[in-house]
Amino acid sequence: MSEQRLSGWGRTTVALSNVVSSHSENDVLSEFAAGSRVIARGLGRSYGDAAQLSGGVVVDNRGFVGIGDIDEDGVVTLGAGVSFDQLLTYAMPRGWFVPVTPGTRQVTMGGALAADVHGKNHHVDGSFANHVLSMRLITPEGAFTVTPDDHADLFWATMGAMGLTGVVTSITLRLIPITTNQVLVDTDRYENLESVMAAMSKGDDDYRYSVAWVDCMTRGAHLGRAILTRGSHATASDVDTSSLKGPRHQRLSVPVQAPSGLLNKWSVAAFNELWYRSAPRHEVAEAQKLSTFFYPLDGIGDWNRLYGQRGFVQYQFCVPESARATIAEVIERLSDSRLTSFLGVLKRFGAANPAPLSFPLAGWTLALDMPVGSARLPGVLDELDALVLDAGGRVYLAKDARLSSAHARAMYPRLEEFLDLKARIDPKHQLTSDLARRLDLLRK
Numbered sequence: 001m002s003e004q005r006l007s008g009w010g011r012t013t014v015a016l017s018n019v020v021s022s023h024s025e026n027d028v029l030s031e032f033a034a035g036s037r038v039i040a041r042g043l044g045r046s047y048g049d050a051a052q053l054s055g056g057v058v059v060d061n062r063g064f065v066g067i068g069d070i071d072e073d074g075v076v077t078l079g080a081g082v083s084f085d086q087l088l089t090y091a092m093p094r095g096w097f098v099p100v101t102p103g104t105r106q107v108t109m110g111g112a113l114a115a116d117v118h119g120k121n122h123h124v125d126g127s128f129a130n131h132v133l134s135m136r137l138i139t140p141e142g143a144f145t146v147t148p149d150d151h152a153d154l155f156w157a158t159m160g161a162m163g164l165t166g167v168v169t170s171i172t173l174r175l176i177p178i179t180t181n182q183v184l185v186d187t188d189r190y191e192n193l194e195s196v197m198a199a200m201s202k203g204d205d206d207y208r209y210s211v212a213w214v215d216c217m218t219r220g221a222h223l224g225r226a227i228l229t230r231g232s233h234a235t236a237s238d239v240d241t242s243s244l245k246g247p248r249h250q251r252l253s254v255p256v257q258a259p260s261g262l263l264n265k266w267s268v269a270a271f272n273e274l275w276y277r278s279a280p281r282h283e284v285a286e287a288q289k290l291s292t293f294f295y296p297l298d299g300i301g302d303w304n305r306l307y308g309q310r311g312f313v314q315y316q317f318c319v320p321e322s323a324r325a326t327i328a329e330v331i332e333r334l335s336d337s338r339l340t341s342f343l344g345v346l347k348r349f350g351a352a353n354p355a356p357l358s359f360p361l362a363g364w365t366l367a368l369d370m371p372v373g374s375a376r377l378p379g380v381l382d383e384l385d386a387l388v389l390d391a392g393g394r395v396y397l398a399k400d401a402r403l404s405s406a407h408a409r410a411m412y413p414r415l416e417e418f419l420d421l422k423a424r425i426d427p428k429h430q431l432t433s434d435l436a437r438r439l440d441l442l443r444k
Contacts, residue, residue, distance in 0.1 A: 025136070037430055051163065101119045161355075
């Protein structure tokens with residue numbers, strides 16, 4: 001065990017925690033037996049304070065390694081500390097790909113469960129939990145094999161609960177078959193938010209993957225101008241050169257801390273203009289490597305340093321289809337406030353799964369990266385919370401760093417159901433985190 005300073009990927013809050021590297025279920029059980037307050041941590045890619053615990057024990061799950069054989073149906077059992085990068089390096093040459101992936105390969109399987117990660121294909125395939133067949137879960141009450149049929153309430157409560165039901169040590173997952181490491185991508189450029197949302201509503205069902213980059217610094221007739229990229233897996237006959245080579249690895253890295261203020265409204269506006277103008281107005285069936293399409297930022301190591309010492313907030317929310325106008329309201333509020341949002345990512349969600357704390361619901365999601373520094377930022381984010389809540393939406397806990405307890409309870413109406421289950425499996429409140437403390441996620 002060693003005392004370490006930990007933070008999320010946004011680097012906004014630091015915790016002094018006792019970190020222990022676990023390699024067996026008994027290692028975790030011994031921490032519970034000792035009465036420790038515990039939370040699990042993987043590669044630290046949740047943005048806020050979900051995988052840190054001030055004064056408590058953080059279980060580093062990267063000791064749970066190993067990837068089993070992939071059977072003819074794509075079913076594989078692997079350690080919770082295995083990353084997407086490690087799994088894809090193993091699986092792609094064998095003709096398999098993950099059914100759902102976040103925007104980075106640097107996430108462990110345990111972290112993917114904890115956040116119930118989603119990707120560009122939620123409108124077709126749902127979130128990560130939909131493809132998990134079973135897992136091993138260590139709680140203060142013991143070790144369990146949990147499936148959607150056996151301990152179903154605990155299975156679904158774990159998905160999206162940010163580690164608050166236990167420490168996952170292994171999972172069994174169903175992969176999808178591929179015949180090349182490429183995607184056929186259609187790209188279109190739209191002058192405003194209304195036009196890109198109309199195109200997504202009309203045409204997304206023809207593609208497995210869909211995502212739009214949105215300029216959140218524009219106003220008026222060009223509010224939310226966007227670049228829409230949609231695609232599906234290529235077959236060997238679709239491409240000139242067929243290959244199942246694994247993911248391309250990092251080539252560049254941000255070597256030092258960038259000065260605070262580097263990403264400001266002028267530099268971001270200039271980048272957005274260049275990015276928008278460089279995209280094709282209309283391009284069909286461009287063959288792109290899976291790494292290029294899914295993980296563009298993985299080519300730059302430690303890219304979060306670009307936001308400076310004070311870090312950044314990623315604000316991701318979703319709203320139901322009936323409240324799609326909220327997306328425009330949020331972008332208008334940001335544009336009017338002159339706050340800098342370097343990255344705006346818009347996607348459509350399909351139906352929600354049964355997990356009480358899973359983030360996606362049928363409708364729309366927008367993710368925004370904003371550097372910390374402006375005195376206006378906290379107030380504007382509070383205003384956005386109110387807009388999202390009024391629309392029947394919610395904020396993603398895996399990205400959150402500052403939501404209030406009252407808003408969390410209102411946004412997640414099944415939270416009390418979750419807390420009832422947590423009280424049964426963790427009666428002494430040993431499973432906790434800085435996020436859980438901030439949002440008061442304990443049954444009194």
